[in-house]
Amino acid sequence: MDVRRTSLTAHETRNRILDAAQALFVAHGFEATSMRMITGDAGVNLAAVNYHFGSKDVLVREVLKRHLQPLNAQRMLALDAAETEAGDQPVKPHRIVDAFFSSSLDLASGSAAGREFMQLLGRTFTEPSPTVREYLATEYAPVIGRYRDAFCRALPTVPVEEILWRLHFMLGAMSYAVSGIDSLQVLTGVRIDEPDAMQRMRPRLMSFLLGGLRAPLPAGQGTDHTT
Amino acid sequence: MDVRRTSLTAHETRNRILDAAQALFVAHGFEATSMRMITGDAGVNLAAVNYHFGSKDVLVREVLKRHLQPLNAQRMLALDAAETEAGDQPVKPHRIVDAFFSSSLDLASGSAAGREFMQLLGRTFTEPSPTVREYLATEYAPVIGRYRDAFCRALPTVPVEEILWRLHFMLGAMSYAVSGIDSLQVLTGVRIDEPDAMQRMRPRLMSFLLGGLRAPLPAGQGTDHTT
DNA sequence: CTAGAATTTAAACGAACGTTTGAATGAAGG
DNA sequence: CCTTCATTCAAACGTTCGTTTAAATTCTAG
Known part of the structure; x- marks a missing residue:
């Protein structure tokens, strides 16, 4: 034994x-x-x-799990902390965004392996393999659920469908930003593989995400300027 | 003969x-x-x-080229039209964003094949294959160049690096939005494969992108509220 | 020291891959 | 009608794939 x-x-x-x-x-x-x-x-x-x-399939899952599991755990902890700090008030939107995306950016800017993993993760979202999709879904489900609820409490006037769309857009912007997309790097001159690229990107991405989150609702059904 | x-x-x-x-x-x-x-x-x-x-490689390129070439041609025409309309004034940012992304969304919402292609294109940006990357780079280079210049004229107070980052973020948000990402669809409940999904997404995405584009600069170096 | 489990190793497995071949097929031109 | 050339077809090419096997090796426990 x-x-x-x-x-x-x-x-x-x-x-x-x-x-x-x-x-x-x-x-x-x-x-x-x-x-x-x-x-x-x-x-x-x-x-x-x-x-x-x-098998190779299991290896793929393990490669993802090794860093994604701790990453999502920290996302939970970050939201815990923000909710504790807010007391019985709803957490402010920019704190929620920060809790979710700072966890990723910390990992991406912490080490070369972390940046490498975040690149991989960004690509993985577009991976058609059923095995990978299934794993990602189960790994992300509780996290997305909690953040969705937090956003709903923070923005009670915004319909939940609207919140989900914006969460979707924010995830897309971040995933592309960290995964690099060399083709576009070449075009835009933005290089992701420089050592401090993540640090320089971070405030820009956060500003962009918050700007998108706070954008006026398209239907003209009132605007949301919570901070 | x-x-x-x-x-x-x-x-x-x-x-x-x-x-x-x-x-x-x-x-x-x-x-x-x-x-x-x-x-x-x-x-x-x-x-x-x-x-x-x-060869298979050439086939992949041809599949992409078949719709991407007309798409980028229309992006050029849309920017032409906006610049003509603006006369000697710079084109307003929201018109530039509209010129670029409406072309994609038109294609995505026009037909089932168009939506399918936009899904493929979204995935293709994360494709590691050198052949595909090379093709995408050459196909996108002139388009990105022209739009970058248009943004620079429209937002003369914003550094070009900032503009490139935001263009990068916007591309990411759109690519993820149209390519669907079933894993997250499951989580967020947002379905891309419903016939009118693109039409419902369109105003939401445009609003989000403009919100992000207009977000205050992170460095605190002044804000940009042009419309 | 020795028995035995855990791990590594070299070799091979059948299957599927992209590509090539040479003959069969089909429709126009002289 | 018969040649000609583009296209289709069935079959096979050599290579690489993920996986398996059984022997060799390494390490630990008793």
Whole structure:
């Protein structure tokens, strides 16, 4: 019943695989990254992935889960903190936005691996693979739910459908911003791979998101200028 | 020297391949879509793709080019019209935004094939394939250049880097909005595949984009409330 | 030291991939 | 009618894919 045997090296093998896979997924995508590329870069045997993870599909999920689970946990904590601080008042919209997106930007600007993961995550949202979609849905469901409710309390005059759309737009803007999109980088001259790119982007993105969130409602059904 | 022989059916074969490929690319992605899936759905022989297009890579480019080239041409025309209308005055920001994004939304809400293509295009921005990136860059370069200049003239007090970032954010928000992202659709309850979804989204997206564009500059270096 | 489980290794598996080939098919031109 | 050329077709090409196997190795527990 001893779990730890050769497990130190075993864990190291696992992590080497996860690291190599993440880098390759960012560079080439899930489908275009082969097991042989992963194990080659990781310096482990080809069979190691199937031994430690079972299949490529599970590996993909594990690569995402490794950083996404803590990220969403922190998003929950950040909203907890904001709600505690607000007492029985609703949390102000810009605090909600900050709680959600600062968690991402912290991860993206913390380390090279974090930035790499956020790039991957941005791409993953457009991934058609059913396995990936299913995992993302279950991982995000509780988080989106709580933030939606927080927004609804903060903006009681705004219809929930409107809030969901704006949340959708904000997620899109951030995902594209952090995932880089080299094609557009070339066009716009904006480089994401410079070390402090995330730090320079952060206030700009937050300002943009808040501006979009506070924009007047399209139907002309009143405007919302809460801060 | 007779070009038209059996070419009526030949063009039909080409289009059948393009249609089937587009639908499959949306559903499964470029890599995960095989030639056999494409030719099977199109009802043509496996060798037809290589005969008519040369390779799978060229087919991917042709699928994108078929609708993206006219789309970007219309973006140019829309900006032409706005500039003509404005005379020697700079075009107002909301007119520029409208010129760029209305072209996309027109395509997305015009037909099922148009919506399908916009979904594909949204995904394509995150595509790591060098061939695809290269094509997108060359196709978008002149368009982005002209719109950047138009924004610079319309907002002379805003630094060009700021404008590029916001253009980047706006593109991200729109791409995600039209490409659907089923995972988040499930979470947010927002469905993109309903027939009039684009029409209902359009004013909301435009309002959001303009709100973001007009947001106060983060550095505190003055705000911009041009309309 | 030894038994035995955990891990690594080299090799091979069948399946699916994009592409190529050469013959069959079809419609126009001389 | 027969040649000609574009197109279609069935079949096969060699390669690479994810996965599996069984032996070799490494490590730990008793």
